[in-house]
Amino acid sequence: MTKDSPHGRSRRLRRAGLIALAILIGLTILAGLYFTRIQPGLLTRNDEIQIQLPQEPGPHRLFVYGTLRSQLVRFVVTGRTQEAEPAALPGFRRESLDILRDPHAKVPGYVISVSDAELRRLDRYERTGQRYERIEVTLDDGSSAWAYRLLPHHRNAQPAE
Numbered sequence: 001m002t003k004d005s006p007h008g009r010s011r012r013l014r015r016a017g018l019i020a021l022a023i024l025i026g027l028t029i030l031a032g033l034y035f036t037r038i039q040p041g042l043l044t045r046n047d048e049i050q051i052q053l054p055q056e057p058g059p060h061r062l063f064v065y066g067t068l069r070s071q072l073v074r075f076v077v078t079g080r081t082q083e084a085e086p087a088a089l090p091g092f093r094r095e096s097l098d099i100l101r102d103p104h105a106k107v108p109g110y111v112i113s114v115s116d117a118e119l120r121r122l123d124r125y126e127r128t129g130q131r132y133e134r135i136e137v138t139l140d141d142g143s144s145a146w147a148y149r150l151l152p153h154h155r156n157a158q159p160a161e
Contacts, residue, residue, distance in 0.1 A: 031076045058115040061145035062122065063089055063137060065109035066097060068148075077125045078118040084110035088140040089147065098150040111145055119146075 064084070067073050071081050086108075093105035114122065126132040132148040139145055 028072070028076060058119065059113040060116070060119050061143070062112050062114055062119070063087060063109055063139060063145040063147040064112060065089070065094055065099060065107050065147070068112075068122070069110055074112065078114065078121050080118075082112040082114060084112050087111040087145075089137055090140050092137075099147065100149075106140070111139065111143075122148075 062068075064074075068077075069084070071084070075081050087110055089099065089107040089109065091101060091103055091105070092099040092107045093102040094107045099107055123129075123134065126134075126148045128134050128148070131151060133151055134146050134148055136144055137147045
């Protein structure tokens with residue numbers, strides 16, 4: 001029985017790493033297709049709901065406080081990563097999947113900049129008009145941005161954290 005040389009082990013580890021990376025990239029692509037194009041099950045698209053883009057053309061500032069804080073999720077949904085600037089939303093508190101008005105609270109998150117097409121993809125991901133609404137908010141620094149919040153009829157149906 002011969003021992004593996006360090007060079008042979010190193011080559012196998014490198015090959016295993018490349019295979020793992022290829023699998024991760026493949027899964028990311030599949031997840032992106034699922035969330036942005038296919039959307040079976042709970043993410044079924046309702047083409048009757050027409051969501052208006054803001055009057056001004058992009059880029060649009062978007063305050064993210066939940067799953068969209070993840071660069072991987074944003075990449076899967078929009079097809080690219082965005083620079084995320086730390087931000088806070090005063091006058092709201094986070095409750096599970098939602099932000100609720102609360103004059104004594106502040107929600108931490110990030111601000112990202114997205115194009116018109118990316119905002120449409122994010123609207124679809126958040127099921128804007130079905131589950132969430134996109135509202136304009138004023139951040140801690142006085143600037144404005146868009147944010148998603150649950151529609152009133154979904155607030156009572158939220159799972160407890």
